[in-house]
Amino acid sequence: NAGVMQNPRHLVRRRGQEARLRCSPMKGHSHVYWYRQLPEEGLKFMVYLQKENIIDESGMPKERFSAEFPKEGPSILRIQQVVRGDSAAYFCASSPEQGDTGELFFGEGSRLTVL
């Protein structure tokens, strides 16, 4: 059973470009979470999605950031017009049910570098 798969592992963008990060949850998981980790800091919650629905986006910046989890295919975190402050590791996690198991399964992260 494959774990949470994220790609790309590393992404370099110039200021003003768009970044798209993809996450395929574990098989059988229908809940996806995105976290951001700035250098030397812990993970910060961004958004929680179920298939075709955004459940909680309270941690996501109001501008330039969006996330989706379509019926088919991976979840996508999209950052428009990237700035240097967006440079971070973005982690995706999945779970089979909301909070019932009290455990999230993390991917290996996508590291975004904005030049």
Place this chain on the structure above:
Amino acid sequence: AQTVTQSQPEMSVQEAETVTLSCTYDTSESNYYLFWYKQPPSRQMILVIRQEAYKQQNATENRFSVNFQKAAKSFSLKISDSQLGDTAMYFCAFMKQGLNDMRFGAGTRLTVKP
């Protein structure tokens, strides 16, 4: 709002010895989960141990154990017989039962010395 505090930015321990990492949290909830995650240089987040708040018994996983003090809102991690492979960042995390928002501390960088 729940906050998680790790007051030790860095720690070191000699191989084969024991080390304890501290974590405190602030919440008004009674039902929640607490976690310790390990993040090695590969940056993968690896679950080390998990504790349900309603359980009084401290969780253990091989060389890893916790000291969960609910009244004091303290959740420390003890690593026994430290190994070189234990070198990593360790994050304490809190999650309210039934919710999705896992809150992390700032982390403790542990170095195991040969």
